[in-house]
Amino acid sequence: MTVALVPGAQAAESQNSAPRSVIPLGRAVGIKLFAQGVLVVGLSDITTDQGLASPARACGLQEGDVITHINDAQVSSIEEVQTILQDLEGQEMELTVLRDEESQEVTTRAAQCSTDGAYKLGAWIRDSMAGIGTLTFVDPETGLFGTLGHGINDVDTAVLMKLQSGAITPASVAGVVKGVNGRPGELRGAFSSSQDLGTLYANTESGVFGHLQDPGTFTGTPVPVATAEEVHTGQATILANVAGTEVEEYTVEILKVYSNTSDTRDLMLRVTDPRLLEKTGGIVQGMSGSPILQDGKLVGAVTHVLIDHADRGYGILAQNMLDQAAQAQNT
Missing domain, CATH: 2.40.10.120 (Thrombin, subunit H)
Incomplete structure (x- = not known):
């Protein structure tokens, strides 16, 4: 960009x-x-077999949050986030998030998109x-x-x-x-x-x-x-x-x-x-x-x-x- x-x-x-x-x-x-980490720039809904879902919104993520870790893995690129989500296949995960210079943890599960089969968070993110x-x-x-x-x-x-x-x-x-x-x-x-x-x-x-x-x-x-x-x-x-x-x-x-x-x-x-x-x-x-x-x-x-x-x-x-x-x- x-x-x-x-x-x-x-x-x-x-x-x-x-x-x-x-x-x-x-x-x-x-x-x-x-x-350093990936910046949340927007939230979205995912079409699943059970209907619309947004794990990011459900766990309380907000625009401006910075995701620094998924479980114990540090993330600094969109590709790293995507890889981890596919590997977890919808298992529960802990996100470490920076908001207003303070670190906090939230728990969520990625949702599987019925269109392409990929596991997604329902958040638009930017890394550079x-x-x-x-x-x-x-x-x-x-x-x-x-x-x-x-x-x-x-x-x-x-x-x-x-x-x-x-x-x-x-x-x-x-x-x-x-x-x-x-x-x-x-x-x-x-x-x-x-x-x-x-x-x-x-x-x-x-x-x-x-x-x-x-x-x-x-x-x-x-x-x-x-x-x-x-x-x-x-x-x-x-x-x-x-x-x-x-x-x-x-x-x-x-x-x-x-x-x-x-x-x-x-x-x-x-x-x-x-x-x-x-x-x-x-x-x-x-x-x-x-x-x-x-x-x-x-x-x-x-x-x-x-x-x-x-x-x-x-x-x-x-x-x-x-x-x-x-x-x-x-x-």
């Missing part, structure tokens, strides 16, 4: 009082995420997601990278996908659906599913983080990361990849800087560059993660587009992204 990666982030205290230098990127990449986003930064010393500036959530349930594994891959932007007020635009492109540039270690509300296989994959001039106190309203620029693999710098204006936000809307910006307005109409889906620069420092990343104002969007502070990357690495 392909998702548009642009839609929030606890403003953590800075883990490091000294400014940190990273390379701002703005490159489009493919992002592949494989979930993929799409195009924008790399925000890379640490030239460690190869640590951050992208998106927000987490990858399931498109049906809005639940943050729990990461088991994932990777970023090369991508190229083939076209743009221009945004207009009331209808967000989007970047359209393709990415390689066979060549990985780096592996993911965290999918968080403040961004997706990982390590490059080769820290020298992306080159550029490191810049300091601005502290929250250094970010101000006024002129700034963003780096964006809206055609092919070419990254260009465009002018924007930071309209507001918010304090003590509970999501990734730390600042509001407006695109002022006529070139970008002509190409995209402003902020579009797929630009999530585009780095925001001001006064020679990385101040943040684009995260959201304002639906009613296509030329405007929100951004997260880069300091908050780096703090979250460090916190996730230490847990």
Whole structure:
């Protein structure tokens, strides 16, 4: 399944009082995420010889639940779930389910479908997601990278996908659906599913983080990361990849800087560059993660587009992204 990666982030205290230098990127990449467990995205009825049945609904499963185990077997893919259900042939089984970060067990039996003879749970499940986003930064010393500036959530349930594994891959932007007020635009492109540039270690509300296989994959001039106190309203620029693999710098204006936000809307910006307005109409889906620069420092990343104002969007502070990357690495 392909998702548009642009839609929030606890403003953590800075883990490091000294400014940190990273390379701002703005490159489009493919992002592949494989979930920890399988996510329930819907419930359904199964036609059996005895009539309609829904074991998932009967045992209390809900949309947004994550099934991590069937009996003692860990499951992380749709294929694993299907195999276990066929092997059990309708025997009673215990499901371990994560709901609102709490683990619980429910007991049920799969029902045999009279149409194809397969044993089914009566739940639509998802185990992976993929799409195009924008790399925000890379640490030239460690190869640590951050992208998106927000987490990858399931498109049906809005639940943050729990990461088991994932990777970023090369991508190229083939076209743009221009945004207009009331209808967000989007970047359209393709990415390689066979060549990985780096592996993911965290999918968080403040961004997706990982390590490059080769820290020298992306080159550029490191810049300091601005502290929250250094970010101000006024002129700034963003780096964006809206055609092919070419990254260009465009002018924007930071309209507001918010304090003590509970999501990734730390600042509001407006695109002022006529070139970008002509190409995209402003902020579009797929630009999530585009780095925001001001006064020679990385101040943040684009995260959201304002639906009613296509030329405007929100951004997260880069300091908050780096703090979250460090916190996730230490847990």
